[in-house]
Amino acid sequence: MSTDLRAALHEAVADAPYDEPDLRDVLARGSRRVRRRTALVVGSSALAVAAVIASVVAVTHDPAQEPHPARVVRLDLDQAQPLDLQPTRQGGRDRFLGLTADGLVLRSRHPDGGDGDELGLVDPGTGVTDWLPDATDPTGTLAPPGRHGMPPWLLPVQLAADQLVLLHLEPAIWRSRSSSGTLLVFDRGSRTWESGDVTVPAGLEAHQPPSVGIGLDGRLYLGHWNEGESGPMHWWSYQVPQGGQGRPEPALTGTSIAFGDGVQARADSDGRIVLSTPGEDRLLAEHRPQGCEPPSDPDTAPWPGWVRMAGSRPVVTYWCGEPSPRSDTVTVVYDTDGGRTIQVPGAGLLAADQRHVLLAPPSGTARGMYLLDLDTVTMGKANTSVGPSFLAHIDSQRHNFPVALAAGLILWDNGIAPLP
Numbered sequence: 001m002s003t004d005l006r007a008a009l010h011e012a013v014a015d016a017p018y019d020e021p022d023l024r025d026v027l028a029r030g031s032r033r034v035r036r037r038t039a040l041v042v043g044s045s046a047l048a049v050a051a052v053i054a055s056v057v058a059v060t061h062d063p064a065q066e067p068h069p070a071r072v073v074r075l076d077l078d079q080a081q082p083l084d085l086q087p088t089r090q091g092g093r094d095r096f097l098g099l100t101a102d103g104l105v106l107r108s109r110h111p112d113g114g115d116g117d118e119l120g121l122v123d124p125g126t127g128v129t130d131w132l133p134d135a136t137d138p139t140g141t142l143a144p145p146g147r148h149g150m151p152p153w154l155l156p157v158q159l160a161a162d163q164l165v166l167l168h169l170e171p172a173i174w175r176s177r178s179s180s181g182t183l184l185v186f187d188r189g190s191r192t193w194e195s196g197d198v199t200v201p202a203g204l205e206a207h208q209p210p211s212v213g214i215g216l217d218g219r220l221y222l223g224h225w226n227e228g229e230s231g232p233m234h235w236w237s238y239q240v241p242q243g244g245q246g247r248p249e250p251a252l253t254g255t256s257i258a259f260g261d262g263v264q265a266r267a268d269s270d271g272r273i274v275l276s277t278p279g280e281d282r283l284l285a286e287h288r289p290q291g292c293e294p295p296s297d298p299d300t301a302p303w304p305g306w307v308r309m310a311g312s313r314p315v316v317t318y319w320c321g322e323p324s325p326r327s328d329t330v331t332v333v334y335d336t337d338g339g340r341t342i343q344v345p346g347a348g349l350l351a352a353d354q355r356h357v358l359l360a361p362p363s364g365t366a367r368g369m370y371l372l373d374l375d376t377v378t379m380g381k382a383n384t385s386v387g388p389s390f391l392a393h394i395d396s397q398r399h400n401f402p403v404a405l406a407a408g409l410i411l412w413d414n415g416i417a418p419l420p
Contacts (some may be wrong), residue, residue, distance in 0.1 A: 008091060071340045072290075073377060077347060077362065080370055083380030087415030096122075096402075096414055098156035101261075103407030105416055106159055110168065117154070122408060135166075135184050135193045152181075157404070158214045158259075163187050165240065167212055167220070171204050179204045183220060185241040196243030200224065213259030214240070216278055222246070232354035239367075240390065256316070260309035262307070267307050267316050269294065273334055275314060283315065284334050288345055292320035292330050306349035308357075310374060312336050315357055317349040333357060333374065342377060346371075356419065358412075369412070371419070380420065384413070 097106040097119075105122040107129060120129040138377040152170040159165075169181035181198040184195050203226035204210065210224035211233070226234070232254030236246035256267040266274045271288035274281055288294065306317035313336055320328040329348050333342040346362035347370060359370040359379075369382045404411040406417050 010132035080379040080381035087414040122364035198243040307353040310352040311354040358376040
């Protein structure tokens with residue numbers, strides 16, 4: 001990171017609060033949520049923001065191709081080499097929201113005395129922020145106070161080289177009421193915004209952000225659980241940028257979705273993975289990883305909670321055995337060309353890009369974060385804090401900060417650093 005970038009961003013820099021990491025707390029909370037809804041997610045952000053759709057988005061038939069056996073490579077976290085990451089952090093009420101495909105950082109700034117947030121794109125090479133024109137929703141500000149008793153989410157849906165797609169969603173605190181939001185689309189060429197109202201059916205889980213992404217058909221897909229009710233994740237889709245009431249997507253119920261550039265994957269808790277490109281569906285796997293058994297009670301079986309795309313390769317984290325604070329996990333990078341499938345026992349998925357996968361430490365680990373290089377099949381370990389609150393609210397600006405990998409940059413804990 002250049003000294004110019006450090007100087008330019010340090011105007012809003014403050015040390016991030018220390019968050020003592022223990023994945024046990026995360027898994028314990030997950031187990032409790034699973035018993036209510038048979039679903040478990042962390043979502044990026046973050047993540048917030050992860051995230052698996054087939055056909056024109058929904059898989060409504062079995063793919064014709066059978067999965068091809070792939071050589072399995074298992075990596076031990078103890079073999080990771082030290083990794084030195086020196087992030088530049090954002091402080092106060094300012095936030096780094098995400099990374100664009102062409103290597104810029106989406107930043108929000110809350111001006112003194114203002115009601116809303118300003119958005120800008122930071123160039124890591126120069127440290128200069130290009131502040132975008134105002135983007136206001138029907139309430140008059142980008143991030144108003146919670147009208148229904150809950151703070152709103154500002155979720156990056158897609159940060160492409162030509163446009164930015166954001167969802168400003170305000171969950172209703174009452175289960176009987178619909179949640180409201182605004183779909184915002186910024187054309188980076190013309191530097192203009194388009195927007196549309198979005199209505200989410202009543203019952204949205206109000207304490208974690210929904211899963212969002214742009215499907216192969218160009219629609220916004222939104223998945224959420226019903227607050228306080230047992231049952232799987234449900235999906236709706238919306239026109240972009242018009243928004244509207246949303247079209248139910250029953251074929252996607254109970255599945256995890258990962259969205260990529262011209263490729264998507266759908267993951268079920270039983271280990272079935274379907275990869276979709278325009279006009280083609282491929283079955284990559286039919287079973288869970290060997291030794292990762294589902295719980296004996298199917299009502300408590302969590303679906304894959306962390307799902308991302310590493311280029312064209314789906315990356316999935318499974319919980320193994322009976323739900324408990326010490327539940328085992330295994331993260332799998334699935335092969336798409338008959339080569340090798342990579343398994344990392346004990347780690348949870350945080351983010352992925354074309355060549356890397358960012359992993360959370362296992363249960364009971366004091367601190368750390370792992371970076372898997374998919375080309376060399378090696379791992380580095382950064383001695384940094386990734387605590388339970390951070391993991392439980394990836395991609396949620398309400399509780400913590402998003403995490404992302406893109407264009408040679410890593411974003412976590414409201415800081416950015418170049419990949420080694």
